Amino acid sequence: MNLFRAIGLTLLFLLATLSSSGASEADLRGIIAKFATAKGFSEIGAVVHELAAIGDPAVERPLAALADGNLYVRKVDSLVFAGKEAGETVQLSDPLSGEASGEAAKDDITKIKVNNTLRRVIRDALGTLTLGAKDPAVRIAAADTMFKTPDAANIGPLDTAIANESVASVKALLEQARAASVLVSDRPDADKLAAVALIGARGDRDAVSLLTSVEANSADAVKQAATAAIANINSTLAFWDAGQNIWYGISLGSVLLLAAIGLAITFGVMGVINMAHGEMVMLGAYTTFVVQQVIRTSFPDLFDWSLVIALPLAFLVSALVGLIIERGVIRFLYGRPLETLLATWGVSLILQQAVRSIFGPTNQEVGNPSWMSGSFNVGQLAITWNRLWILVFALTVFAVLLYVMKRTPWGLQMRAVTANRRMAASMGIRTPWVDALTFALGSGIAGIAGVALSQIDNVSPNLGRGYIIDSFMVVVFGGVGNLWGTLVGAFSLGIVNKFLEPYAGAVLGKIVVLVLIILFIQKRPRGLFALKGRAVEA
Amino acid sequence: MRGNFSTITKMFSASVVAAGLLMSAPAKAADDTIKVGILHSLSGTMAISETTLKDAMLMLIDEQNAKGGLLGKKLEAVVVDPASNWPLFAEKARELISKDKVAAVFGCWTSVSRKSVLPVFSELDNILFYPVQYEGEESERNVFYTGAAPNQQAIPAVDYLMSEDGGSVKRWVLEGTDYVYPRTTNKILEAYLKAKGVAAEDIMVNYTPFGFSDWQTEVSAIKKFGSAGKKTAVVSTVNGDANVPFYKELGNQGIKAEDIPVMAFSVGEEELAGLDTAPLVGHLAAWNYFESVDTPENKKFIADWHKFIKNDKRTTNDPMEAHYIGFNMWVKAVEKAGTTDPDKVIDAMIGVSVPNLTGGYSTMMPNHHITKPVLIGEIQADGQFETVSRTPGLVMGDEWSDYLPDSKDLISDWRAPLSCGNFNVATGKCGGKGTN
Numbered sequence: 001m002n003l004f005r006a007i008g009l010t011l012l013f014l015l016a017t018l019s020s021s022g023a024s025e026a027d028l029r030g031i032i033a034k035f036a037t038a039k040g041f042s043e044i045g046a047v048v049h050e051l052a053a054i055g056d057p058a059v060e061r062p063l064a065a066l067a068d069g070n071l072y073v074r075k076v077d078s079l080v081f082a083g084k085e086a087g088e089t090v091q092l093s094d095p096l097s098g099e100a101s102g103e104a105a106k107d108d109i110t111k112i113k114v115n116n117t118l119r120r121v122i123r124d125a126l127g128t129l130t131l132g133a134k135d136p137a138v139r140i141a142a143a144d145t146m147f148k149t150p151d152a153a154n155i156g157p158l159d160t161a162i163a164n165e166s167v168a169s170v171k172a173l174l175e176q177a178r179a180a181s182v183l184v185s186d187r188p189d190a191d192k193l194a195a196v197a198l199i200g201a202r203g204d205r206d207a208v209s210l211l212t213s214v215e216a217n218s219a220d221a222v223k224q225a226a227t228a229a230i231a232n233i234n235s236t237l238a239f240w241d242a243g244q245n246i247w248y249g250i251s252l253g254s255v256l257l258l259a260a261i262g263l264a265i266t267f268g269v270m271g272v273i274n275m276a277h278g279e280m281v282m283l284g285a286y287t288t289f290v291v292q293q294v295i296r297t298s299f300p301d302l303f304d305w306s307l308v309i310a311l312p313l314a315f316l317v318s319a320l321v322g323l324i325i326e327r328g329v330i331r332f333l334y335g336r337p338l339e340t341l342l343a344t345w346g347v348s349l350i351l352q353q354a355v356r357s358i359f360g361p362t363n364q365e366v367g368n369p370s371w372m373s374g375s376f377n378v379g380q381l382a383i384t385w386n387r388l389w390i391l392v393f394a395l396t397v398f399a400v401l402l403y404v405m406k407r408t409p410w411g412l413q414m415r416a417v418t419a420n421r422r423m424a425a426s427m428g429i430r431t432p433w434v435d436a437l438t439f440a441l442g443s444g445i446a447g448i449a450g451v452a453l454s455q456i457d458n459v460s461p462n463l464g465r466g467y468i469i470d471s472f473m474v475v476v477f478g479g480v481g482n483l484w485g486t487l488v489g490a491f492s493l494g495i496v497n498k499f500l501e502p503y504a505g506a507v508l509g510k511i512v513v514l515v516l517i518i519l520f521i522q523k524r525p526r527g528l529f530a531l532k533g534r535a536v537e538a
Numbered sequence: 539m540r541g542n543f544s545t546i547t548k549m550f551s552a553s554v555v556a557a558g559l560l561m562s563a564p565a566k567a568a569d570d571t572i573k574v575g576i577l578h579s580l581s582g583t584m585a586i587s588e589t590t591l592k593d594a595m596l597m598l599i600d601e602q603n604a605k606g607g608l609l610g611k612k613l614e615a616v617v618v619d620p621a622s623n624w625p626l627f628a629e630k631a632r633e634l635i636s637k638d639k640v641a642a643v644f645g646c647w648t649s650v651s652r653k654s655v656l657p658v659f660s661e662l663d664n665i666l667f668y669p670v671q672y673e674g675e676e677s678e679r680n681v682f683y684t685g686a687a688p689n690q691q692a693i694p695a696v697d698y699l700m701s702e703d704g705g706s707v708k709r710w711v712l713e714g715t716d717y718v719y720p721r722t723t724n725k726i727l728e729a730y731l732k733a734k735g736v737a738a739e740d741i742m743v744n745y746t747p748f749g750f751s752d753w754q755t756e757v758s759a760i761k762k763f764g765s766a767g768k769k770t771a772v773v774s775t776v777n778g779d780a781n782v783p784f785y786k787e788l789g790n791q792g793i794k795a796e797d798i799p800v801m802a803f804s805v806g807e808e809e810l811a812g813l814d815t816a817p818l819v820g821h822l823a824a825w826n827y828f829e830s831v832d833t834p835e836n837k838k839f840i841a842d843w844h845k846f847i848k849n850d851k852r853t854t855n856d857p858m859e860a861h862y863i864g865f866n867m868w869v870k871a872v873e874k875a876g877t878t879d880p881d882k883v884i885d886a887m888i889g890v891s892v893p894n895l896t897g898g899y900s901t902m903m904p905n906h907h908i909t910k911p912v913l914i915g916e917i918q919a920d921g922q923f924e925t926v927s928r929t930p931g932l933v934m935g936d937e938w939s940d941y942l943p944d945s946k947d948l949i950s951d952w953r954a955p956l957s958c959g960n961f962n963v964a965t966g967k968c969g970g971k972g973t974n
Contacts, residue, residue: 040927041703069819069918085920115916115926116820117705120796148797205765213767241774248754255752285615294936353581361580361589363782363812373817382758386788436964456810458749458782462583501755507716 004314025096028054032062032095035071035112036078040107044112052125060129062095067146071095072109083109085260089472117292121377124149134507136170143173152185154178169253175415176202183214192222199334202231204380240380245498251387253494254394257487258453260474261397264448264486266322268475269405269418272330272436273341276348277471278464280443283321284314284450285459289364307451314447319349322443326436334435348464366454390452397445402483415440418481477517479527488528493517547809564595571614572607572878574599575634577645577655577666582622583749586858587778588647591669592617594858595644597846598865608872616640624654631655635662641878642667644861649673649718656681665880667868669860671803671825674723677937677950677959680880682887683907684864685828685857687935688726692773694725694912695801695824698772698927700734704801704914708768709740711760713733713776716745723803723815727773730945740768750780751785761791764798772800785818795820795916807853810921818917826910827859828923833897850967853921859895866892867902888953898932905950905959907935 028512031050038044048066051059065071065082069404072083080094081101089103114122127145130138141160148155165171179195196214199207208230215226266274291310295302302309325347333340368386375384405411416424417434421499425431450463457463469491478489493513500509524530576595578588599613607613616638617801620627627646634640635658642665645650649672656714659666659680671686700705710731714720724743731741742763744756764770776784790799807829829840839862844850869889872878875886891901899910909932915923938948938960943954947964953956958968 032645069924113924113926116796116799117703119820120705123796144825177669205762209765209767211767212765244758245755246759248752251754252752349581356581356585361585362808363586363779365812365814366812368786373790375792382791384754384787386786386790387754456783456786458779460779460812462586462749462779464773465583466751498755502759505744506750506756510747 012400024036025058028056028058028096032080033078035080036073037064038112041113041115041118041256044114045118048121048125049373052129052206052282055129057129057132058096060126061098063122063126063129065095066112066114067119069111069114070111071530072104073112074104074109076108077086080112081109096477101277118143120296121148124151128157129155131157131174132164136167139165139170140173143170146177146211147173147180150177150180150184150210152181154181155185158195159271180210183210184328189221189277192218193225194221196225196229200232201223203236204234208237237380243379244381245502246495247381248496249498250491251391251494252498253491254387255453255456256470256494257398257451257490258390258484259392259446260471260478260481260490261394261401262442262444262449263403264478265445266439267444267472267485268444268481268483269414270435271337271418271480272334272439273337273344274330274442274454275323275341275344275468276351276464277443278444278466278468279348279351280318280322280446280464281450281453282355282464283318283468284447285366285454285457286359286364287314287317287447288451288452288454289359289366289459292366302490303367304368304371307369307372307455311448312452314451315444316447318447318450319440319444322446323436323440325438325443330439331432331435338394352461352464357401359461359463364459366459372455386455390455393452397448398483398487405483410434410437473517477520477527479529482527485527485529572609572872572892573610573614573616573636573638573640574688575631575640575643575645576617577620577627577630577634578647579618579651580619583778584622584647584651585857586809588622590852591644591647591853591857591861592860593847594843594969595865596864597843600846601842602865602869602965608869609876609878613804617741624648624650627651628654628658628845631658631666632662632744635659637666639873640664642880642883644669644864646670647857652681653718657818663870663880665883667861667864669857671866673719674726675722675938675942675945677905677907677952679884679906679952679957679959681906682864682867682902683935683937684860684867685896686910686912687907687937688723689912689936690826690912691803691824691932692723692727693730694929695803695822695875695914695931696773698824698914699773699799699801699822703927705769705771707771707799708736709763709766710736710742711763711770711772712741712743713760714743714776715750715775715777715780716747720745720777723775726939733941746776746780748777748780750776751783753784754859757784757787757791757793758878760798761793763873764793770798772798774800774802775804776802777804778809781805782813785813785821788821789817795822801914806855806857807922808855810917811853813921813922815917817920818821819919821917822914822926823923824912824914824924825856826912827856827894828915828925829854829911829914829917830915830922830924831896833895835893835897836895839895863892863894863900863908867900867908884952885954899933903934904953905935905937906952909934955963 004383024293031047038047051063055392069117070083072081080095082095083090083092089105090109091103092101093099094101108318123145127142130142155178158174158181162178164173165174176198176402182191182195187193199210211226211230215223225415262280264278266272284294291313292306295306329347330340330342333343372386372389375382413434416429417431421431473488474493477493496514497509497513500512504512578592579585580589580592596615599615602608603612604902616632616634618634620630631643634643644667645667646655647670652668656678661729664680666681667684669684672689674687681886712724712727716963728741732778746756760772799822801824803824805823806825840854843854866910867887870890870892871883871886875882887902888904889902891899894900898911900910902908912929912933913925914927916926918924938945940946947962948960949963950959961968
């Protein structure tokens with residue numbers, strides 16, 4: 001152990017001396033100056049290669065700036081600067097030291113253009129350079145890059161890095177990157193077989209991708225080993241694929257549940273065919289947009305809290321609009337479903353056009369807070385944070401609603417009015433107010449659904465259109481008047497949809513689901529969980 | 539003295555006549571204007587894209603009036619709202635031509651809306667300027683196509699991806715919304731890729747419905763398809779609203795442009811405005827115009843637009859440039875013909891050449907399509923495109939694709955002796971059939 005450590009330290013020392021003696025600062029500046037005269041992507045690429053070949057960690061700053069499109073040439077003296085845009089001017093700084101060197105108008109400097117190919121070249125170059133970085137996350141990124149772009153020349157630096165690595169998980173990644181590089185080198189077959197075994201154990205899509213190209217480019221034992229490893233990984237991945245479909249189905253189900261849950265109240269409990277339900281969702285999404293606008297301009301630090309702030313506001317806005325609609329239109333139309341349908345359809349058009357006139361017809365940008373972005377892996381399953389939070393949120397809303405309906409006096413009154421209006425009125429319940437508040441509650445819940453949906457869909461005046469059909473489908477399928485039915489309906493439709501999609505495609509999948517629902521309704525006209533008793537006949 | 543007096547009288551009477559002329563001028567203009575029809579949806583699903591074009595047309599007409607109008611008359615815009623309802627497009631077109639007597643119509647976005655108004659335009663003999671990139675396989679006497687044909691967008695885009703600069707792509711996902719434009723474009727692209735030696739198993743085609751929002755399965759299928767050890771790219775003809783959730787899902791599932799770039803034909807500055815573009819840097823789009831193009835004409839156009847719309851955050855896009863070109867061509871053709879009579883203007887249109895916004899000239903060809911440069915741009919963090927490739931010259935719109943068996947023998951030439959939109963060079967007869 002001590003021996004290893006000694007060797008490692010020596011190597012580290014050697015590497016350090018090598019890199020510091022690799023090139024003087026003047027040499028680096030000389031190469032960077034070539035960016036000013038390089039024409040076209042291939043010449044810029046050549047300069048990047050030249051810089052990377054020096055192997056000095058100091059080139060990380062200019063290369064990273066270039067990759068981000070932040071490297072500029074000043075027109076008057078053809079000097080190269082790193083820059084940061086600030087309105088109409090650009091803050092310039094030295095590409096190597098990062099020292100500020102004044103600012104320049106955008107017209108006086110030219111940006112050095114990069115494209116995807118160049119970005120990849122830079123990423124690969126930075127990968128080798130950042131192997132020894134202090135931050136483990138950077139080392140993991142470096143190992144990942146080197147795994148994806150194997151190169152026989154990487155074996156040496158990787159060996160050094162593996163010897164120095166103290167974190168076990170990073171070390172495993174480095175070893176996999178080394179194995180990938182061994183496979184493209186001219187090392188003996190025994191080494192390559194060991195490498196195939198190591199990569200086979202990794203077991204993800206990147207491993208399949210790498211092994212497929214190995215399989216095509218090698219012979220005999222290595223080829224057979226690669227074929228076997230690919231078959232092995234694919235059989236495990238097939239299992240994960242099924243898990244993935246279930247997760248996608250649950251996620252789609254949670255979106256359907258959110259969209260439908262407000263309707264389960266207005267249509268399910270009250271029996272109002274509310275075509276303006278989708279617009280309540282849209283109002284919630286626009287409330288989120290307005291909240292974010294205010295936060296962006298006045299309190300930029302609060303951005304991660306924007307959704308939490310938007311939730312109560314969206315509830316209030318939609319509930320208020322719902323209240324106005326109920327008092328102004330729907331209360332005159334109880335018991336006349338056709339007129340209600342047409343009237344609420346008209347209201348939905350009015351709301352859409354109103355939003356279009358106020359905010360304009362184009363999409364509005366609603367940002368994702370940092371905790372809603374990106375994904376994490378469970379085995380080979382990639383779970384995106386926004387979908388996970390929406391699932392949690394949908395279930396929470398459902399639980400709260402269930403509590404309100406079953407455990408509060410207001411919920412009791414609501415159910416009493418639905419079950420027998422005249423009897424409830426005789427008991428002293430003010431039925432018109434219960435109607436109004438129930439409708440407001442359903443609308444308000446649609447509003448908070450809009451906050452969640454703004455994270456995954458367009459915020460445009462048409463937002464509601466996309467959800468209205470699905471919402472009715474869920475409520476009717478689940479059984480009108482039953483919250484549990486809506487929950488089960490949403491998740492079963494989501495999962496069936498997502499299982500059909502890979503085989504039938506999105507278009508056909510949706511048609512098949514619709515046909516299945518039609519058949520189901522033929523058999524059970526009252527949906528999954530039918531209400532029983534006198535209320536149904538009323 | 540007498541002489542002087544006579545001069546004064548002359549001057550006086552001249553000024554009276556002049557004043558009389560001046561006073562009569564507005565009265566005359568009011569009942570003698572040239573009407574221009576604008577047929578873009580201002581409500582419904584397509585309002586998101588088409589409202590901008592309506593505003594752009596109003597701006598162009600305003601500017602022309604400020605320059606003194608056309609043939610000494612003022613232009614007057616007649617705006618109607620076909621509400622994203624395809625049959626309503628035909629009704630509104632009929633209303634514009636028969637009731638309002640417009641001299642020309644600028645409008646339509648989707649191919650279905652265009653197909654729905656075609657019979658109206660040929661029956662009532664009027665002119666339609668169609669500003670959006672489309673699938674080709676059509677050339678009508680009454681329509682001028684100022685958007686890109688497939689060879690002015692799709693083919694150069696694929697060529698770029700196949701080139702070394704574009705990443706030497708070997709494996710292709712053709713992802714589209716399920717309607718006529720993506721289906722025909724993908725048919726052309728599939729034939730083109732196969733002609734270039736791409737194997738059938740290296741092409742994956744997938745369609746999703748309009749307004750699709752749950753992209754999880756599709757994006758993970760793309761990821762899976764891309765892990766076969768060959769450089770993979772997505773060519774997207776996904777339309778309108780469905781793009782935002784598509785790009786969000788790509789970003790969330792960690793698909794980077796360096797690994798699997800997405801080349802889009804329907805995503806412009808307008809669509810990106812509703813999106814946080816930081817995770818999308820490097821994804822591509824092919825158009826004939828980008829707002830970021832640095833030319834004096836474009837700078838002026840953007841400044842005028844911001845002034846007209848009173849919002850300096852509003853973006854400009856490719857179909858707006860198409861209307862800019864189309865409108866200026868029409869103005870020039872009317873001046874050339876000396877009348878707004880559609881028959882004369884249609885003949886005068888061919889060969890008309892006007893500046894475009896990317897620093898060159900666009901010319902109307904005998905097949906009623908125009909010449910344009912093709913630009914490939916990468917999405918930047920600020921929601922704009924950075925041009926990474928540009929065709930060396932102008933590309934002429936090819937209405938009948940050379941890569942589809944049904945249309946490869948067809949040509950279109952609306953000049954006098956031939957006057958045919960679908961002439962079959964193999965049989966020597968007018969009236970060949972394309973694929974749709």
